[in-house]
Amino acid sequence: MQFIDSHCHLDFDVFADDIDQVLITAEKAGVSSFVLPAISRGYWPRLIEFQKKTSQSHIALGLHPYFIEQHTKDDLLKLEQMLRDCAVVAVGECGIDSHCPQLELQQYFFLKHIELANKYKKPLIVHHRQSHHLILQCFKQVKPLYGGVIHAFSGSLQDAKKYISLGFSLGAGGVLTYQRAKKTRGVFQQIDLNHIVLETDAPDMPLFGKQGQRNEPANLVETAKVLAELRGCELEHIAQSTTHNCHRIFGI
């Protein structure tokens, strides 16, 4: 059984000392391939290096709204150059976070990411936090043409359906392992499996029972098991469908 972690940050310093072991543990658990999104320009070169060294990894390049105060317009020019010249499977992560400053500037950067994704025929990896209305507004201004993933989706079934109608899939992460995440679990129970991908967001977003620990791609299988339980289907079916979805979305 094979799984793809569609969103993890294996290039972060916290993995530097034991990345080989992390990859072996993931492989043993059946997590054989990874998508690593970027958070700021400073991470782009190391992602490219990581991809060269690790054949089972794929990268996305973009500017995360957490670092909105660092990003410059020159970063967007550089991003365009890199999308043209490098093997990149998506644009991201990008998006809007209403807990971060400069919402208007965040929207400006996000719109630019959508334009670049369209121009270079790439899907988007979208970060959200209490910002579905703002993200959907941007999608109205510039229609994303190649879909992508709404990272760590949480929200209503109505929001989920809007994203799906725009060609997006929803990222199912560790939050599903928390009983109290009723609304999110309900959404992932109901939407078509064709629009779900699995992700850990490692080293962040620990699973239930593993709070305070570094998250790792191997833990993806726990989330997959919860998803299978919620949907009353075999784990194998979850593995096949979500892997197939990643192939379709990212062309990997």
Ligand SMILES: [Zn+2]
């Ligand atoms: Zn992330």
